[in-house]
Amino acid sequence: MARRLMRFSTIVLIAFGLLGCANYYNIKVNGYTGPGATGEIKAGGTFFVVENKDAKNPLLDAEIREKITRLLEARGYPVTAIYDKADYYLLYGYNLGQPRSVGVPEYYGTIGWGWGGGWGCGWGGPSVCIGGPPYGAWGTDIVTLYDRGLQINVVEGPPYRNEKLSRSVWVGEARSSGASSDLRTVLNYLLVAIFKEFGKNTGKAITVDLKENDPAVFPLNQ
Secondary structure, eight states: OHHHHHHHHHHHHHHHHHHTSOOEEEEEEEEEESTTOOSOSOTTOOEEEOOOTTOSOHHHHHHHHHHHHHHHHHTTOOBOSOGGGOSEEEEEEEEEOOOEEEEEEEEOSEEEESTTOOSOOOOSSSEEEESSTTTTEEEEEEEEEEEEEEEEEEEEHHHHHHHOOOOEEEEEEEEEEESOOOHHHHHHHHHHHHHHTTTOOOSSOEEEEEETTOTTTGGGGO
16 A cells, blocks of 8 residues: 555656656765765865766866856865866766656646645646546556666775776765656756765655756756
């Protein structure tokens, strides 16, 4: 029963996003540090952002590298173009998963949560209350979703520079699923979400919700 309720709640959230009731990106972020480590990235430490030589699109990758640089500097971390001067090296990767089809229930009327209505966005028709299937649902729509991911790996400077050893100080992961396959746009939201937890050990995946017009994302669109 609990699994069915959880699955229904997930489907409803996807449906809200696709219907335009919630124009936001729901992103899961995980941050990792070494065992027992807290705040190992020293304040004001100098970064060198390493070029992703495996990138399929070097021009897109250059955009992403430049955005990472801006986000680091906004948080007080100088970014150097001189390889030998860095305290830390930042490596990164990103991916767009294969499309997958998901069944989403179709709803009519004004959607409200619970028996008495409440919040929602109406687009005409009779009022409908969603308490679980089949209330308010009259069919299933098949939508295409994509998994989008970003990983950032901050490694210690001297071992990486002198011995090519990647001793991770912090690793961050951000993942999202949605209808957009435009990785160029979605990565802006993944970047903002992952930098909200930059350097932190989150202990578990946490949810970061960013509106489509979120002010924090706006500078990256410029």
